[in-house]
Amino acid sequence: MLYSLAAMLRAAEWAVTAAFALATYLVLVLWTGGIGLWSLSELIAGAVLSAIVGMVAAPILWERGGFRILQPHRWVLFFFYLVGPFFLAMARANLDVAFRVITGRIRPGIVRFNPGLKTDLGKTLLANSITLTPGTLTVDVDDATGDFYVHWINVKSLEPKPEEVCGPFPSWARRIAE
């Protein structure tokens, strides 16, 4: 029974990876022929290739679990996060950099804070968000403790709270990924 459960899990991992690869391929070869929007040869090639990709990539991608991201409401949240607070912060970041390029006024330092995220996906999301938003750049993440080491271009306090460095992003990352 246990063995068959593990086998089913492997099969599910393979199916999800192959489906994702197939979807990517089909988007890339849109408008090539008569069956729907695709030609027959493209459909066959896509099926074969995505099966192979699933076999090769599934054991690596799902090594540490993470099926949570397959829940669709997380995708909707992620989309709203991208077009809403993230985009605004990014626009602000660029004006900030423009200001600093012109005036040359910087007070850099590497600070540490702990947003309390546990999953790999949450940490990746937060680290990338921090890098693209005002005045901050993730230098290192301690996997064991979850500490973030962030290069801050305008240090305001030596022991900052997560909210001081990156605003509402930790709570968004928790909502999307955990």
Place this chain on the structure above:
Amino acid sequence: MIGELSFGVAAVVLAAFMGVSVLRLAIGPTAADRAVALDTVNTLVVTTMVLLGAAFGQVVYVDVAIVYALLSFVGTLYIARYLEGGLK
């Protein structure tokens, strides 16, 4: 079709910025500086290729840009690993 010409102009402007980045690539005091400049040039190359694809009406250019983006990412990761001192 005035639009296509404007894409070409934008691509030329980005090529000029690429030249500015190459300046940092040439004078950068440390290896890390040069790596950062190379990363910037890679991003600009991808954007320029997409713009040129629109300017010439060739979708193939955009496909090349996609592959270039992924390959240059792998290259950047390897350079970063080298900077760490991991490739001896």
Place this chain on the structure above:
Amino acid sequence: MNVLIYIFLAIGAVFNGLGAVALLRFPDVYTRIHGATKCTTFGSIFSILAVVIYGFWRGGGQGGTLAVHALIALLFLLLTNPTGSHALARGAHRGGIRPFRAVVDRLEEKR
């Protein structure tokens, strides 16, 4: 629609140029990564969005293909750019480059 494309191309060019200038102007590796990554990513978003709008506006098979492929290129750029710069910053710090005039360096204290 033409005006929208011009505006997007202009914004993209300005911010890409800002990234290149930031690369020359800032004093050390980390601040250069700041400027270069943020500005080129933001500029590329607008430049490629102009291509996407142009593709959908022209329509048909070729225009649609152009737009969708440009969108995929943008997606990959958004995923890979911050990750690559993060790897470079980490590599630089482990390679022994200290931040210029830093008021605090917690990562150094850890080792």
